[in-house]
Amino acid sequence: MGLAARKARSRLPGPGLLRLAVALCAVLLLWGCAPGADDEPVLRVDLSRRQETVVPVPQAGITYAYLPQYSHTTSYKRHHLLVEYLAKATGLPLRQVFPNTFDEHVKMVAQGQIDISFTNPFVYIKLARQGALSFARTIKSSGKDAFCSEIICRSDNRALKTLADCRGKRWIAVDPLSAGGFLFALGHFHDLGIKRQDFAEIAFAPGPGGKQENVVLAVLAGKYDFGTIREGTLEVLKGRVDLDQIRILARTRAYPEWLFAARKGLDERVVDKIAQAMFALSPDNPEHAAILEAAGLKGIIPARDQDFDPVRDLVRKLELD
Template sequence: MILNRLRAALILLTLIPFMLFACGQDEESVRVDMSKREDIRVPEPEPAITYAYLPQYSHTVSYQRHNPLIEYLARETGLPIRQVFPDTFEEHRRMVEQGDIDISFSNPMTYIRLAESGARAFARIIEPSGNPTFRGQIIARKDNRAIHHLRDCKGKRWIAVDPLSAGGYLFALGLFLKHGITVDDFAEIAFAPGPGGKQEKAVLAVYAGKYDFASIREGTLDIVKDKISLDKIRIVARTRPYPGWVYAARKGLKPQIVDKISKAMFKLTMSKPGQASILSAAGMRGIIPATDHDYDAIRELAAKLGMYGEYDTGRRDDL
């Protein structure tokens, strides 16, 4: 009896594939008309005032530093404001020129290029130091016995932030020129790779021993203190102070919008805890009015570096 049941089960298992195939043969095939298609559109963001922070740090850091400020400005002005994230200094400049960035927060060297396209300064920041100016720093590892003074950088490998970085390159280049050191006196000048995060990358490259020294903006070491041991870094030199980071409105942005945003910015104060946290997160102690002429000193430096000819005085003693 058991043997007969096993034989029946084996026969049934053998027949199942044929039964399934037969069922499939009875089904009608489905024809697909590829000429009838529907385009799926990615939803576009709602219209808003676009705000961009020059990408000296990673996009994550840029968002963390400025999102509280953007939310405050949106509440105070009633305007929809959205942060956008260009990958490079040059892309930031191009987006302002094309009208894709309404409010630019940039270093002063980038600003004077933006001004050529009609962008205009309306505000600048008070640095964490309490001054409306900032400096560049030249750093090396403390255990690098070959670099103790500015003159020791000759013949060494230099990593800078970006060719358009003020504190991260151009201020330092001006300092070297003042001391008779030119770009030909270095074994190599490299710039931090990739989109965003360039200040951090310059520091980390020196920390890892890939380059002998780096030029960064004042305040960067505080940003990377959780990633490296600062006691292993030496500040070799500091540049002279220059006018600080600047807010500029693109050409054609309505004056009423700029007025609303600037008034909200100027109201921020460190004396109110809620506002102090907004300012501190953004790496500033306040925002004050600015005009285009505040940045003439930057234009003079650019001329001395051979970037612009109209301010070239021929002098090198005031770098």
């Protein structure tokens, strides 16, 4: 054996040291496997028993939406009895959904996420271009099937005595797609020779929802000189704000009332069932009367697309097409 091999062999542990190392490893291994070595018990898994995980899916059914002129809470309170009645009368799984803005409402109808839309006639014109079709319109609790815009200011605003005084003032409206809260008033000013550029500012109420209320509150707070709301809004807010501080400066001419429209492609049999259930509502029936009263309605009558041509004429006059 050479010198290098003898030196390498001399560096290897002897048999006694090897046996000692093996014994220590065995002791440590047994200690780790002994009961009580860990605080946690051994968990035995039976792979023969499995449970499938169910992924939740969106609730199916016919969707119904109220164009969000009021808060979601108000929209629900006004129409949830109607939705429940329609579901029971038709046997269809109707449910109310709540878009946050007018624009979102329009997009959801186009995408098939809203089947039945309760909307103003101005928004309906846009929906009709997407293929939606009106099938019913409302008669308000006042007995009228048409409505107007109210131009309001603070009762102590001495600078506003006539509509001509609105020139150069700050105007807050409901939404660019609001009929009573903007379009009708814009047309009324137009007929008086007052154009959009004649106002110091035209602002729109912040959302989501509650836009009619927000117009009234902004006028009350003095943030704007005057505002425009749909007829009937002040009645909705009675008891929530001091209406003695609000003065109605003017009212516009009336246009066809709000309506119900079905999205493009909705089964005609579904639409017919819903329409017939709506037309059957009678204020002489106590149960029906409660539903109609909550919604601020006297009844629901059939509608045709051409019923809303006066609004189309207004849109053309204002070059909003």
